[in-house]
Amino acid sequence: MKIYATYGLGAALVGAVLTLVAFFTGLHGEHIQYAAPVGYLAIFVAIVAVVLGMRACRTAAAERGMTYGRGLGAGVLISLWQSVAGALFNLLYVVVINPAFNDTMIAYQMSKLEEKQLPPQALEMSEMIMHTMMTPAIQTVVAVLGGIFWGCIISLIAAAVLKRAPAPESLLEEVPPPVA
Numbered sequence: 001m002k003i004y005a006t007y008g009l010g011a012a013l014v015g016a017v018l019t020l021v022a023f024f025t026g027l028h029g030e031h032i033q034y035a036a037p038v039g040y041l042a043i044f045v046a047i048v049a050v051v052l053g054m055r056a057c058r059t060a061a062a063e064r065g066m067t068y069g070r071g072l073g074a075g076v077l078i079s080l081w082q083s084v085a086g087a088l089f090n091l092l093y094v095v096v097i098n099p100a101f102n103d104t105m106i107a108y109q110m111s112k113l114e115e116k117q118l119p120p121q122a123l124e125m126s127e128m129i130m131h132t133m134m135t136p137a138i139q140t141v142v143a144v145l146g147g148i149f150w151g152c153i154i155s156l157i158a159a160a161v162l163k164r165a166p167a168p169e170s171l172l173e174e175v176p177p178p179v180a
Helices: 002-024 036-060 068-097 101-115 120-133 136-162
Strands: none
Touching: 002 036, 002 068, 036 068, 036 136, 068 101, 068 136, 101 120, 120 136
């Protein structure tokens, strides 16, 4: 359990640092249109955390190997830790650190929709849905569920690549010294 928590919480911490860097550089404010690469970097961090965590689990149980199921379980648990910790940080971020973030994001998305010249009724409906979905409580639930979902996808792929058969019994037994 320590390996799962270490890699999951580590990835959540890196994600929190990325969010704070985006906040302090204005990417979550007046320059929100340039914030997408930070999100891509956060996805990369999640992938790296799952892969490194699975490798650590495989190394810790070298004699037993790592089956596909054990690798998948390890990846999902790492993703669970990362998702819960990341969602709690996001809740703190949108409620305390940057309470204007959701309004800024909605304004940016509305400007993108207005560029498409949608009818006024569609714009009103879109804005209403955005205001409903971007409440801190809904964002927290969606962050946990989405993180676990994508963590499962990443884990399915990584477990297939990182699985390793257990060492044969004959190699695990002690070899007697040669007779002279």
